[in-house]
Amino acid sequence: MNNSQCVIWGAGAMGGTLAAYWIRAGFDVILVDSNQEHVNAINSKGLTISGPIETFSVPAKAYLPEQLAQNFSHSFEHIFLCTKALHTEKACEQLRPFLSPTGVVISVQNGLNEHTIARIVGQQRTLGCFINFGADILEPGHIHYAGRGAVVLGEMDGSISDRAQTILEWMKQFEPNAIVTDRIFSFLWGKLAYGALLFATALTNDSIVDILHHPKYRSVLIALAKEVCAVAKAQDIPLEGFNGFNPDAFTAQAPIELSHASIDDMVAFNRKSAKTHSGIWRDLAIHKRKTEVNEQLGVIIKIASECGINTPLLSALVDGIHLIEDGQPLCASNLENLIRINQI
Numbered sequence: 001m002n003n004s005q006c007v008i009w010g011a012g013a014m015g016g017t018l019a020a021y022w023i024r025a026g027f028d029v030i031l032v033d034s035n036q037e038h039v040n041a042i043n044s045k046g047l048t049i050s051g052p053i054e055t056f057s058v059p060a061k062a063y064l065p066e067q068l069a070q071n072f073s074h075s076f077e078h079i080f081l082c083t084k085a086l087h088t089e090k091a092c093e094q095l096r097p098f099l100s101p102t103g104v105v106i107s108v109q110n111g112l113n114e115h116t117i118a119r120i121v122g123q124q125r126t127l128g129c130f131i132n133f134g135a136d137i138l139e140p141g142h143i144h145y146a147g148r149g150a151v152v153l154g155e156m157d158g159s160i161s162d163r164a165q166t167i168l169e170w171m172k173q174f175e176p177n178a179i180v181t182d183r184i185f186s187f188l189w190g191k192l193a194y195g196a197l198l199f200a201t202a203l204t205n206d207s208i209v210d211i212l213h214h215p216k217y218r219s220v221l222i223a224l225a226k227e228v229c230a231v232a233k234a235q236d237i238p239l240e241g242f243n244g245f246n247p248d249a250f251t252a253q254a255p256i257e258l259s260h261a262s263i264d265d266m267v268a269f270n271r272k273s274a275k276t277h278s279g280i281w282r283d284l285a286i287h288k289r290k291t292e293v294n295e296q297l298g299v300i301i302k303i304a305s306e307c308g309i310n311t312p313l314l315s316a317l318v319d320g321i322h323l324i325e326d327g328q329p330l331c332a333s334n335l336e337n338l339i340r341i342n343q344i
């Protein structure tokens with residue numbers, strides 16, 4: 001990696017996948033993760049990637065956040081923040097002392113984390129990133145890289161910077177189709193609209209494809225995506241498409257055939273991935289822990305209310321996810337509740 005080390009902060013599905021590819025390419029990558037078992041496994045056995053794309057292992061060095069100070073006396077130019085959005089604030093407070101004055105934090109996350117990161121480390125030290133590849137931690141030290149997806153970098157102010165171009169070259173070691181954009185928030189908001197659909201699929205134990213494909217759920221999914229797109233429009237953010245998501249399909253006046261075609265394209269995209277369920281579903285069904293719902297959909301609802309836009313389905317979806325976080329089972333009736341609200 002040119003002239004410097006980089007740090008992956010949060011070495012899970014996203015961070016661990018990037019790290020493994022970069023270590024294999026000869027980069028000097030330092031992993032930081034708060035999960036002791038994962039850190040121990042990486043240090044003793046290395047990092048393993050498996051799945052339909054490739055299977056390989058690399059030696060790697062990982063640290064808990066609190067171990068960094070005793071092992072490194074210098075700060076870092078590039079820190080890739082790859083935690084879930086609900087950990088962004090804490091992770092930024094932890095990483096701030098290790099970020100060089102000229103360094104940059106790159107958000108490899110879903111949501112609008114760039115604003116939180118910029119508040120803590122400054123916008124000049126924040127770089128946006130949108131990712132839609134699929135991966136899961138299978139067990140400590142072992143990540144399932146399930147499917148390729150869009151990777152887009154962009155400065156918050158829309159400028160095309162040298163640092164974004166440099167990091168693009170690194171990203172291309174992992175995903176050759178990665179790009180730099182002057183409209184990173186157009187991608188991030190697009191992912192929020194698609195993300196709303198993923199949250200809806202996570203109300204049940206059915207796969208992403210099963211829910212997106214089922215005719216019974218189409219109207220409510222289209223209405224959900226339209227709520228997010230209406231809030232983006234009120235913010236004057238033109239959305240970008242990716243991996244089957246077509247923003248023109250979810251405007252208020254979009255022809256219904258266009259909406260169906262986009263969801264069909266998302267089904268086709270997801271069929272190519274070995275990741276059957278979203279990260280949200282894994283948080284709820286497997287880890288039985290809180291999701292990023294407040295940091296993703298909650299943020300949209302707040303902005304909507306500031307703009308005077310009603311988002312009844314998003315609110316009901318957030319409530320449904322909260323109920324599951326509190327112990328309610330995942331099942332089809334959770335999604336049917338949204339259908340009822342959509343029919344009112």
Ligand SMILES: NC(=O)C1=CN([C@@H]2O[C@H](COP(=O)(O)OP(=O)(O)OC[C@H]3O[C@@H](n4cnc5c(N)ncnc54)[C@H](OP(=O)(O)O)[C@@H]3O)[C@@H](O)[C@H]2O)C=CC1
Nearest residue numbers: 010012013014033034035083084085087091109110134135
């Ligand atoms: N997985 C996927 O396919 C996709 C994920 N995304 C997004 O990417 C982001 C990362 O998700 P993903 O990689 O799946 O998440 P993971 O949970 O797999 O990885 C995050 C890792 O960060 C650790 N962590 C939590 N807090 C801290 C902290 N303060 N400092 C250091 N490490 C910490 C977690 O430990 P612990 O588990 O113990 O909390 C975990 O090991 C999310 O915003 C997600 O929505 C986007 C596209 C696809």
Ligand SMILES: CC(C)(CO)C(=O)C(=O)O
Nearest residue numbers: 132133134135278279280
């Ligand atoms: C399913 C996926 C990979 C999007 O395709 C995702 O973003 C998630 O798991 O949260």
